[in-house]
Amino acid sequence: MTTMYTPDHEWINIEDHEAAVVGITHHAQDALGDVVFVELPEVGRTYKKGEVAGVVESVKAAADLYMPVTGEVVEVNGALKDDPSLANSDPLGNGWFFKVHITKMEEFDQLMDPPAYDALLKTL
């Protein structure tokens, strides 16, 4: 699998071998509503799995962004900072949040694969 999911409704994709890409799922953007603000992690900093790495806010609510795996943040999505609504319109594409060098690949392997995430969504 190249894309895995977290129980916090984030996705992480390792198709690009340079760094993994992280964003929020369709379900997350739909639950939040119109995203108007994002706070992105610090480039160059290493975060532990589960650590708060940013914030995503809609008009109505604010939600923390968690690190899906331990690793160093190597890039953040400047376009998303300028136009937070990309998180709504294209959450799996242009609305990505940041890129990370994964330290422990086993943490990636332990995340939910697409069928497991679909099963989680069905319970909500």
Added chain:
Amino acid sequence: MSETPLQQTPLHALHLRLGARLVPFAGYEMPVQYPTGLMAEHKQCRESAALFDVSHMGQVKLLGPDAAAALESLVPVDVIDLAGGKQRYAFFTNVSGGLLDDLMIARPLSGGTPFGDLFLVVNAGCKEADIRHLQTHIGHRCRVVPMPERALLALQGPKAVDALARLNAGVAALTFMTTGVFELLGAPCFVSRSGYTGEDGFEISVPAEKAEALAEALLAQPEVKPAGLGARDTLRLEAGMCLYGHDINETTSPVEAGLTWAIQKVRRPGGARAGGYPGAHAVEKHLAGGAPSKRVGLIGLERIPVREGTPIVDSHGRKLGTVTSGTLAPTVNQPIAMAYLPLDHALPHHEVFAEVRGKRVPMRVSPMPFNPHNYRR
């Protein structure tokens, strides 16, 4: 949390058909937004017309020749001189001069109509306590009659009048804060030209069994789309209006809350019917300049939403107050908030700081409303 099942309004089935996201609010299952989303609903109301279900709010009529004088013993507002057909903003005070709830008082044109000598609309979360309060204190002077058999719709926006006038042309003659009884789809409705968005518009009290048909008839008008409580909250915040339980509560006096305008001269010291309501002594002390703080509007100078509960500090980091409501305002397109600040900081253009996740975000004290009111006077 209590285990009491959530109540539903008469429009519940319609909300489900429209794809609303329903959330618990004041004991009711209410639509927070429809599939178009909060931002689109907010804009719909500012640019055209939006229909809100506010049936969770309390509707109460008072009956009897002494009703107005009796109600004046609970509110610091001129009710006796309220002319037939007019509506007025008011609040119940407690013995400390704090606010128990805010409400709208209307005097229906022909007394003794199905809408009583006075028709009140109170907040959903306070309605049971309000009805008890009325019954306890003035039940011996007038009849206090709750009206759970009626739904309440708010049709708000610059084109609300075009849509509603197609159902009954008579409503177009109403002006801001006036009321009348109009037949809508054959049902007698109590219609006021007022609302909670800062826009022109109407609130319509309709028999519960006719509510769905009326809502559908309004939604069939090209100007109208449904809007949920999420948009209602951002609209009222831009309009600078208080949300009970957040911006005002039993510890805030009307003077601190910036609601002095709602206390008419006749009820202030020196007026013919000064005092005579709970907490009058405390409120009068505040009227004379003794209020320690004041509710102000704040505009964020950085594009970071500042939400309820956020501490407000001065440039030295000393705490001044706490945000009572705040969001990134869809029409104003800036972060806006309300907070109580000490008088020496509650000055226009004064700069303070919001502490957001450990970061100090500059904000400026701003006059309200944040977005100009657009009423039909």
